[in-house]
Amino acid sequence: MADEKRTKRKKTAGRKPKKDPAVFRYSIKFTSEENGRFEILFQKSGLRYRARYIKMKALDEASKVIKIDPATTDFYIRLTNFYHQFQAIGNNYNQVVKAVKTNFGDKRAFVLLRKLEKETVELVIVSRQIVALINEYKEKYLNTHLPD
Structure with missing residues (x-):
């Protein structure tokens, strides 16, 4: 039991x-x-x-x-920051043009917009340099071509 x-x-x-x-x-x-x-x-x-x-x-x-490459990640983050800064510059540009047209006479607005145009040309040059650096970085460091 x-x-x-x-x-x-x-x-x-x-x-x-x-x-x-x-x-x-x-x-x-x-x-x-x-x-x-x-x-x-x-x-x-x-x-x-x-x-x-x-x-x-x-x-x-x-x-x-x-594979996560820290240098590429850092480059991407900085590039994204540049993009946001260019967006902000574009928004400010539109606001400045609108304010100059509404607050100043034709002659004064023309002079101010001429100065703004010169700064815009410099900004375009800088943006082209950035694009050239991006392309150079892609060619040197990013493996865009996968082996067969």
């Missing part, structure tokens, strides 16, 4: 049993050259565990490698 009570009790201690307890293990051997290539590919994958990387490659799951 004591044996029946012991068998009816639930086990409360220990680890919970797995749903699929079958585990199959495989081993592979690499030469030093193969191991070097494997380590490089593993690090590029961004995974934390080598076993998951091997399983992913063995079962033909697609792997994605995402």
Whole structure:
């Protein structure tokens, strides 16, 4: 009778049993050259565990490698800031032209708008230099051409 009570009790201690307890293990051997290539590919994958990387490659799951270049990110942020500054300049330009036309006579408005036009030409030159620098950066540092 004591044996029946012991068998009816639930086990409360220990680890919970797995749903699929079958585990199959495989081993592979690499030469030093193969191991070097494997380590490089593993690090590029961004995974934390080598076993998951091997399983992913063995079962033909697609792997994605995402590279984040801090210099390119910084360049993009600064370029975005330039864009916002040019938008602000464009808004201010329209407001200035409207204010000059409404608040000043024709002669005075003409003189002021002439000065504004000279500054605008300088701004166009600077914007062209920025575009040239962007194109130079793309050619030198961004890998726009993917290998076949």
